[in-house]
Amino acid sequence: MAVKEKPVAQxxxxxxxxSIPIGGLILRGGTAAEFHTGDWRTEKPIxxxxxxxxxxxxxxxxxxxxxLLEDGKVVxxxxxxxxxxxxxxxxCPPKVRAIEMVPDRD
Amino acid sequence: MGNSALANEAVxxxxxxxxxxxxxxxxxxxxxVVAAYPITPQTEIVQIFSTFxxxxxxxxxxxxxxxxxSAMSATVGASAAGxxxxxxxxxxxxxxxxxxxxxxxxxxxxxVMPVVNRALxxxxxxxxxxxxxxxxxxxxxxxxxxxxAQEAYDNLIQAVRIAEHPEVNLPVMVMMDGFIISHGMExxxxxxxxxxxxxxxxxxxxxxxLDAENPITVGPxxxxxxxxxxxxxxxxxxxxxDKVVQEVADEFAKLSGRQYEFFEAxxxxxxxxxxxxxxxxxxxxxxxxxxxxxxxVKAGLLKMRMFRPFPAARLREALADIPAVAVMxxxxxxxxxxxxxxxxxxxxxxxxxxxxxxxxxxYGLGGRDVTLDHIRTVYQDLEEMLRxxxxxxxxxxxxxxx
Ligand code: SF4
Ligand code: SF4
Numbered sequence: 001m002a003v004k005e006k007p008v009a010q011x012x013x014x015x016x017x018x019s020i021p022i023g024g025l026i027l028r029g030g031t032a033a034e035f036h037t038g039d040w041r042t043e044k045p046i047x048x049x050x051x052x053x054x055x056x057x058x059x060x061x062x063x064x065x066x067x068l069l070e071d072g073k074v075v076x077x078x079x080x081x082x083x084x085x086x087x088x089x090x091x092c093p094p095k096v097r098a099i100e101m102v103p104d105r106d
Numbered sequence: 107m108g109n110s111a112l113a114n115e116a117v118x119x120x121x122x123x124x125x126x127x128x129x130x131x132x133x134x135x136x137x138x139v140v141a142a143y144p145i146t147p148q149t150e151i152v153q154i155f156s157t158f159x160x161x162x163x164x165x166x167x168x169x170x171x172x173x174x175x176s177a178m179s180a181t182v183g184a185s186a187a188g189x190x191x192x193x194x195x196x197x198x199x200x201x202x203x204x205x206x207x208x209x210x211x212x213x214x215x216x217x218v219m220p221v222v223n224r225a226l227x228x229x230x231x232x233x234x235x236x237x238x239x240x241x242x243x244x245x246x247x248x249x250x251x252x253x254x255a256q257e258a259y260d261n262l263i264q265a266v267r268i269a270e271h272p273e274v275n276l277p278v279m280v281m282m283d284g285f286i287i288s289h290g291m292e293x294x295x296x297x298x299x300x301x302x303x304x305x306x307x308x309x310x311x312x313x314x315x316l317d318a319e320n321p322i323t324v325g326p327x328x329x330x331x332x333x334x335x336x337x338x339x340x341x342x343x344x345x346x347x348d349k350v351v352q353e354v355a356d357e358f359a360k361l362s363g364r365q366y367e368f369f370e371a372x373x374x375x376x377x378x379x380x381x382x383x384x385x386x387x388x389x390x391x392x393x394x395x396x397x398x399x400x401x402x403v404k405a406g407l408l409k410m411r412m413f414r415p416f417p418a419a420r421l422r423e424a425l426a427d428i429p430a431v432a433v434m435x436x437x438x439x440x441x442x443x444x445x446x447x448x449x450x451x452x453x454x455x456x457x458x459x460x461x462x463x464x465x466x467x468x469y470g471l472g473g474r475d476v477t478l479d480h481i482r483t484v485y486q487d488l489e490e491m492l493r494x495x496x497x498x499x500x501x502x503x504x505x506x507x508x
Contacts, residue, residue: 004186014331014332015335016335017335017336017338017339020234020335020336020339021313022214022275022336022339022343023212023213023214023324023339024216024328024332024333024336025210025213025313025322025323026322026324026326026327027313027320027322028320028321028322029321029323030223031323054285057409096457099330100397
């Protein structure tokens with residue numbers, strides 16, 4: 001399995017204890033979007049727009065609000081935050097099966 | 107005395123139990139929120155304070171929670187919201203707070219909590235020893251111990267300023283011995299409500315959960331890349347606390363005429379032997395020191411006030427030249443190498459070029475009386491150590507039946 005190596009310099013660039021807010025506080029709102037939980041994924045959902053009936057079940061059940069909607073229609077998956085749990089594929093009605101989980105290991 | 111006298115701000119010096127003195131200090135500090143659960147011997151503090159609330163003497167939001175875990179959790183929430191928040195506890199109550207003690211310190215919340223020292227179960231016992239708060243010594247709280255009701259009152263008022271100092275931002279627990287101080291009545295000099303109000307001022311939090319214009323997140327996940335940095339900040343705050351504790355003590359001395367230090371050195375300057383002790387036993391030991399001094403024996407005593415942060419360098423300075431030192435622990439670490447004070451003190455003295463002969467006495471567990479005779483035997487052991495140049499037995503159990 002391929003491992004993404006982060007250059008050491010990148011670690012060094014993170015701020016030290018003298019400059020970060022105390023107590024682990026985050027001093028502004030809406031920062032969860034900046035945390036890419038998608039990095040944790042080992043499988044990813046492939047959504048098929050041809051099969052999808054827009055029943056919204058995947059959108060309701062996705063624990064990471066990673067099913068993307070536009071104008072009331074499912075348009076795909078937010079891979080920055082989708083952590084690959086497979087719930088969307090499991091709840092997609094058996095007659096439709098518009099979502100398939102595939103390995104995602106790079 | 108009734109609570110009406112406790113609430114009379116014209117009264118300057120009154121006979122109070124330790125619990126009454128601490129409840130009075132809490133009324134004068136006038137915290138925004140108190141969330142607490144009763145446990146012997148702390149119960150009276152919260153009970154008396156709740157009558158202050160019921161009588162309208164304070165506008166404090168009083169939260170009668172269902173456990174100490176909830177008490178500390180509610181206090182953490184209130185403090186993170188920007189309130190000056192307090193609670194109080196003892197023994198098993200403190201043990202039930204354990205998880206949240208570390209959270210309060212890690213979130214850098216300046217909570218102030220009186221703790222009335224009591225033995226931990228089992229076997230169940232409601233009387234004094236220091237095993238409860240000594241167990242919490244690494245939780246990241248500043249710890250101030252008191253010899254009597256006056257010190258408990260004075261320490262609690264100072265604790266607010268120490269905790270909220272911008273270079274500290276750490277919780278502080280203020281201890282007094284269960285029953286011996288908490289229920290013993292003595293003359294206590296009170297400051298006026300106005301003096302305390304001015305001394306503690308208003309809390310000025312840097313960030314609060316209730317500031318909708320500037321939303322913050324408190325307590326997010328903190329993994330391998332930042333947790334260590336936040337712990338390092340906590341360590342730094344403990345280093346800073348040392349300076350702040352003395353600054354606050356000096357300012358308090360100007361107001362009250364009572365000067366506090368990290369520890370009290372009693373007839374220590376020319377002493378050839380000394381006892382190091384925490385809490386009410388210091389009073390008994392001072393009596394024996396006076397007795398010995400009258401006979402020409404160069405006995406001294408060091409009473410710890412601040413145990414966390416541990417004033418290691420100052421203790422080294424105060425004790426390194428004394429040939430024989432006995433360390434008294436009212437808590438046993440059950441580590442088979444002595445009590446918590448003994449361990450830290452010996453470590454502090456290790457880097458001194460000259461070191462005293464030292465031994466350790468575990469004493470007073472579960473409220474076992476500490477008599478003048480007990481203390482006399484400790485000084486006799488020290489005399490023998492001086493004479494022979496040897497420590498006969500390193501760890502001793504004082505006042506236990508064989
Ligand atoms: S795999 Fe899980 S996280 Fe990703 S879109 Fe589906 S339900 Fe959401
Ligand atoms: S559950 Fe399946 S059919 Fe329903 S919206 Fe999602 S992908 Fe489309």
